[in-house]
Amino acid sequence: MKKVLLSEKIDDKGIQLLKDNGFDVHISAGTDIETMKKEIKDVYAVIMRSSELPAEVIDAGENLKIISRNGTGINNVDVDEATKKNILVAKVNGANAFSVAEYVITTMLMLSRKVLASNKLIHEKKDQLTEIGSLPGFSTQFNLNGNELRGKTLAILGLGKIGRELVKLAQAFGMNVVGYDPYLKESPVKLYKKLKDIYPVADFLSINMPLTAETKNMITANELATMKDSAFIINSARGGIINENDLAAALNADTIAGAAVDSFNPEPPTPNNPLFTSKNTILTSHMAGTTIEANQALGLGAAQAIIDFSNGKVPEFPVNQEILASENK
Incomplete structure (x- = not known):
């Protein structure tokens, strides 16, 4: 069973969608670097909210294949490092x-x-x-x-x-x-x-x-x-x-x-x-895009990106598409 790590909890419907599709879902005990390095070690995918995902955490993901951003902005994810490691980064556009x-x-x-x-x-x-x-x-x-x-x-x-x-x-x-x-x-x-x-x-x-x-x-x-x-x-x-x-x-x-x-x-x-x-x-507390309705749509979108990728499909909003091109060679 493929393991998905949530840096922070996402909407319950997103979690349930992952479970319904056979994924083992875990919520990280913390978002600090040392905790995330331990938590990410054996996971297939990680869903990030607004906390940071730097290079050293990405490097610790020995089996990591996809980083799914529960939102539009990807400035909190080291996309360059993910690309070097042949890890796809996906995001959710327009949900909020x-x-x-x-x-x-x-x-x-x-x-x-x-x-x-x-x-x-x-x-x-x-x-x-x-x-x-x-x-x-x-x-x-x-x-x-x-x-x-x-x-x-x-x-x-x-x-x-x-x-x-x-x-x-x-x-x-x-x-x-x-x-x-x-x-x-x-x-x-x-x-x-x-x-x-x-x-x-x-x-x-x-x-x-x-x-x-x-x-x-x-x-x-x-x-x-x-x-x-x-x-x-x-x-x-x-x-x-x-x-x-x-x-x-x-x-x-x-x-x-x-x-x-x-x-x-x-x-x-x-x-x-x-x-x-x-x-x-x-x-305000970074709340502009986090209404109940938006959080639900974001969680479902972030989960669906992982499901699609696992099934050999291209997620709707890939960030570093060169990863997909290299895999199809």
Whole structure:
């Protein structure tokens, strides 16, 4: 019986699908390097969530044939090392696209309508509310009257499946949507050819690109300085794309109006991460794409990749396809 190791637990339906197809499923006792090296030694396949799978762990997998990523991003897996070892890396595309797009809209609304500020003040000043006279008066007094999304410009960096879902949701709110994606030939919205040109027009900027050598530290103080002081940034992609020190400084200096950050660099964030104390910042626990519905789809997709590979089929979303070519020679 082929053994499958889960670095962290996936959705129960994904686990059951593996068991129904004759696999022996184990959940790792931990995600640290030494534990994973021991756990991975005799497994046929491993499913990774967001923890790291470095070269030394991959090398310890004496029988490892496939690494299946329970998600889209593969920056936590050493793909080069897997390729050297003739191990296929597969991922799941699009299963959480709606969840991430919905998160972006949710945080845009929270920031634009000043939901967190209103919640905080109404709790802090609960004993003074009757003296103020009316809640609308309270909102006016403390500058809590926010703005609508309608008519505002949303700039989306990356128009893959998530970006395209976001386009539909934003347009339903009456927003003007523009985008940047150098790999796209056709787009549902106006595309900017140069990144530097999109920052000044954005009322909201949504980062929906993978972390690569090209996108690492893509947004720094220089780019933030070109944005409207009323603009908001939402990063539901990967930490490292936007410089966190520069973002915190821009928020505290009112260079931009606010931000929502779901991914960090490193992750989890350290206690001294400057975003913990920056102004008007929503911080969430890498939850944009982890709704119950998305987790189920991701777990099933990651499991199916292993089942397909074991049966001699090509998984739907292989990453290092050269492995498949070498096996067919």
